[in-house]
Amino acid sequence: MDIIEEKIEQAIGILRELDADVWMLFVRETAEIADPSFAMVAPAHVVWQSAIIFSRNGERIAIAGRLDAEIFRRSGLYGEVHFYDQSIVPELRQVMARLDPRQIAINYSPSNHTADGLSHGMYLTLCEALRGTPYVDRLVSAEEIVSRLRGRKSPGEVQRVRQAIRATEEEFIAVTPLLRRGRTEKDIADFMHTRLARTDLQPAWDARSCPIVNAGPCADSGHAGPLTSKTIEHGQVVHLDFGVRKDGYCADLQRLWYVRRPGERRAPGNVQRAFDVVCKAIEAGVKALRPGVPGWQVDAVARRTIVEAGYPEYPHAFAHQLGRAAHDGGTILGPRWERYGNTPLGLIEVGNIFTPELSVQTEAGMVGLEENVLVTEHGCEFLSNPQTEIWYA
């Protein structure tokens, strides 16, 4: 079954589960400013103001400008397609009057960016369009609907994420021979981009920092891009944070290599110890990762493991979700810091895909790993082949 059809059926099921009457997307110019939910439930971009409406009774309604309406009609995904020339307001008010919903869930959320696709200007436009009707006071946040819908990967979605992970793992193998003394961080990134350009794969996030390459000690690791001024040296680690997007779905993995000094057989003790602690913390976190548990509790397990081993806390969440985006929104396995809003309080669900990740600093550079796991009824399945030993270039 087509993934859009899978997601629409899921959406209607979630409306029933939450006893929510109507979920509405209200969008325009989606190629330039896209509601992250739009591509989940719509077949192609639209230009004019459009409303996509799903009801708990299974209705699927699209209202679009004349030049966009054919996109919806041809898709066969919607039971009703309305079009307009000069203003969406009359059609929108008629559809609302007929459905007469108790609440209309719309896409805004302070915490979950993938549930926050309604712009403030479009929110004002919607309020104006419904002014004088009872419906303007029935607008509520669709945060919970979108978080569940996006978080529970359908069979087709899991399959696509698996493919992206396999493809990413192949790229790690391909780049390994290059990780030698004298290469710059930028050399590594350029090599990986050149390979991608020959395939149907895209970087899973901003190409300027995908891969993130950390060669040796790094004060400012994070989301910044690779440097031409940093060169791989003997006795250092090389750390990559990378993923590809394939058929619209992403992988997001970190891998670690050690570059041996002449005559050296293995990484020195401090690097090996850091690596072992990172593995142990990921393992402990993944063990705690089960349906029904709030996200922050899983983070706390991994965080405690690191701190008890004598390393400082990592300055981020233990895991985010993965899917259409590398940062797929919804429940996060992270600390209850203000910047995460309510996402660490969410409950883990079957079908969620998470990215357990953390790192510690050593004199040889940053030692970090990231895996991709699927939540199942009884725990977790690793979708990536977890790295359990330091790799050597």
Place this chain on the structure above:
Amino acid sequence: MDIIEEKIEQAIGILRELDADVWMLFVRETAEIADPSFAMVAPAHVVWQSAIIFSRNGERIAIAGRLDAEIFRRSGLYGEVHFYDQSIVPELRQVMARLDPRQIAINYSPSNHTADGLSHGMYLTLCEALRGTPYVDRLVSAEEIVSRLRGRKSPGEVQRVRQAIRATEEEFIAVTPLLRRGRTEKDIADFMHTRLARTDLQPAWDARSCPIVNAGPCADSGHAGPLTSKTIEHGQVVHLDFGVRKDGYCADLQRLWYVRRPGERRAPGNVQRAFDVVCKAIEAGVKALRPGVPGWQVDAVARRTIVEAGYPEYPHAFAHQLGRAAHDGGTILGPRWERYGNTPLGLIEVGNIFTPELSVQTEAGMVGLEENVLVTEHGCEFLSNPQTEIWYA
């Protein structure tokens, strides 16, 4: 000079011109849900909540999460870069207290989608962050700032749009031999996509409808994609609406071919007449296109030309702006229909790039053209080589 530096300098000039104290972008996860203004003034995507602040005094301030801050620091574009771990609120309140602006312009606009990058959830987050300070009541729409900034193309931007137009015109030449009886609309699109895949060019909009291909009579022309079920026939027109994106800037052109019957030398009279009227209407509109004129007046000139020639009105605007996006927002040369909000009321400015376009239906298919023009002090410069005669495949 780098285009981002050009746009930041322009932005500060516009703040002075409008006597506006501060313009602020408030964003997160920009790779997944991007404020269209973000890439104009920022060097790369960010993950955590970030504020980018420009003042009429020339201050350039970034506040970002620890893992994102290095992106801003390395760019050299900002005088101050602040970072945070757990919450952006304390830094944001401190910066605001120091600047003490009379108003804080933020990116929301019912009418201009490229000035509407602040999501409703982020708007609520911002209000909460400033709660209890005087600044929460000083938030105003940055619509006018963004419309001017995005609309007035800098020299670097005009140069890039020119390049995209040249590249698009080459693709029209390359596809011409293919426009023969028996080819489907989809064949044409596939051929063009295959060519693009070998270059550094991307489709200027959703690839599923870029190109739009209309072979022969079409009831539902618009933004929908090409069909495998529609085949080019003798005695029909082929109409393409297509543009490429090159180095981040777009072209958007329509071209028209006629497919002759055996022994036929020229298009029949009704096609030629339609073509001549379309040319004449575009010419009339472009002649009326001058700085200081409100957009709707230009549309009215072109619209009148078509109607006086006995054809029905086109169901869209005469021209939108062009730049980073094919639909670049701001003043539109369109009718005062509700769906266009206040954009037809905007005044045309020097440096705007517009896309005069319209079409009429004939028995042989849709006859439409679209050109790209730059507004200069004394009128318009054609950036495209305007089509003045019907092309034959």
